[in-house]
Amino acid sequence: MEANKKITKSGGITIPRGMRQKTGILPGVPVDVAADESGIHICKHVPACQFCGSVDEVRIACGIEVCRNCAGKIVEVFR
Ligand SMILES: [Zn+2]
Incomplete structure (x- = not known):
């Protein structure tokens, strides 16, 4: 085309x-x-994690595309 x-x-x-x-x-x-x-x-x-670039299990939080793995690391910062 x-x-x-x-x-x-x-x-x-x-x-x-x-x-x-x-x-x-x-x-x-x-x-x-x-x-x-x-x-x-x-x-x-294609939604991709803005921290690591992964396209697996990506969600949007506060307007930022983030994968499950990086979201877990962010949560750890506040523990
Ligand atoms: Zn990530």
Whole structure:
């Protein structure tokens, strides 16, 4: 799937409907945007621990994504 688009003055781009539907990147879906030598990549956001980067058993606490292991370490600090 490919599309030829132009970036707007404000840096925006409209992703074609077919691409949005195929990828499930629909209104309200959080995405990650990354850039490298080959271009800019937009992917569905995968929750990851903001302390260790793990994607296992990640929950959100006070707006921070944290895994069970790191949450346990935080709790230990207050014991
Ligand atoms: Zn963690």
